[in-house]
Amino acid sequence: MPAITIENLSFQYPDAASPALTDVNLSIQAGEFVVVTGATGAGKSTLLRCINGVIPHFQPGRQQGQVWIEPEGQGPLAVARIAPAHLARQIGSVFDDPEGQIVSPIVEEEIAFGLENTGVAPAEMEPRIAGALAACGITDLRHRPTNGLSGGQKQRVAMAAALALSPSILVLDEPTSELDPDGTEAVLQVLADLNRRQRITVIIAEQKVGHLASLCDRLILLDRGRVALQGSPREALLHEGVFEKLGIEIPAPARLGQALVREGLIPPFGTPGAPPLPLTVEEAFALSRQLVDGEPQRSCRGRRSR
Numbered sequence: 001m002p003a004i005t006i007e008n009l010s011f012q013y014p015d016a017a018s019p020a021l022t023d024v025n026l027s028i029q030a031g032e033f034v035v036v037t038g039a040t041g042a043g044k045s046t047l048l049r050c051i052n053g054v055i056p057h058f059q060p061g062r063q064q065g066q067v068w069i070e071p072e073g074q075g076p077l078a079v080a081r082i083a084p085a086h087l088a089r090q091i092g093s094v095f096d097d098p099e100g101q102i103v104s105p106i107v108e109e110e111i112a113f114g115l116e117n118t119g120v121a122p123a124e125m126e127p128r129i130a131g132a133l134a135a136c137g138i139t140d141l142r143h144r145p146t147n148g149l150s151g152g153q154k155q156r157v158a159m160a161a162a163l164a165l166s167p168s169i170l171v172l173d174e175p176t177s178e179l180d181p182d183g184t185e186a187v188l189q190v191l192a193d194l195n196r197r198q199r200i201t202v203i204i205a206e207q208k209v210g211h212l213a214s215l216c217d218r219l220i221l222l223d224r225g226r227v228a229l230q231g232s233p234r235e236a237l238l239h240e241g242v243f244e245k246l247g248i249e250i251p252a253p254a255r256l257g258q259a260l261v262r263e264g265l266i267p268p269f270g271t272p273g274a275p276p277l278p279l280t281v282e283e284a285f286a287l288s289r290q291l292v293d294g295e296p297q298r299s300c301r302g303r304r305s306r
């Protein structure tokens, strides 16, 4: 069942010389984990704003086409026609700047803020707050002042605040932009767990796909407001040249795999007998190990002896 359907969507900001999105068509399934990538200015944030209703409810501009969401048990609803307070209960949003998103002095007040604003009954608030904090692994931060938190902790508080509203869809704009590699890994793992365990549809806009390729179901690559390609990470990353042309670095394990193909050490990915494109260090290691241990080693030696 599609959670989101985007039909012929184009959007141009007021006074902009060209559209930020042009004729985008996408269908995102309930429970899918999608990464939208592309170079600076490709339209990632704009696409997320069209999904969470910031466009057209708060950001004016010229929009054509439609975004539909399909909450469980209901028919498709056009985002442009859903009241923002109702949308906020369906779609949680986390922006790239948690500093700008957090408005309360204490963590638990920040989580309660959205619940109060959307009219959640007081008796329901405590389990929602406790559940959201636990899901994001920050129960211990509950009574801490928000202004003393690290960037990663703030990202998790912003995520918990969004989650407390029990959204069926979570959109996150560069949620790890301010984090070091360990913080990035931890935040993405929380998201992957939420997606798996609670079947929340997760959509992340991110220029760097390295950490995400092995976690997501689908990569969507935007180029100047259009979908340049999309597919599972193993399918999409086979188009190494398209990513490179747009300045998007493909993950190192996939680069290694492609280099092995170019060197003739393994058959091209996607052809009979070829291994899957490695997406993680572990998969790249296993592939290298096979080369050392098995059949491909002979072709490896063959090349070296030439």
Ligand SMILES: Nc1ncnc2c1ncn2[C@@H]1O[C@H](COP(=O)(O)OP(=O)(O)OP(=O)(O)O)[C@@H](O)[C@H]1O
Pocket (backbone or CB within 6 Å): 013, 014, 016, 019, 020, 038, 039, 040, 041, 042, 043, 044, 045, 046, 047, 205, 207
């Ligand atoms: N508020 C705005 N007013 C006018 N033009 C805008 C506005 N926001 C974005 N744009 C323009 O729309 C286009 C798409 O921008 P968008 O922010 O969606 O891209 P992006 O892929 O998210 O980029 P980045 O990775 O730099 O965040 C760009 O040309 C940008 O300059």
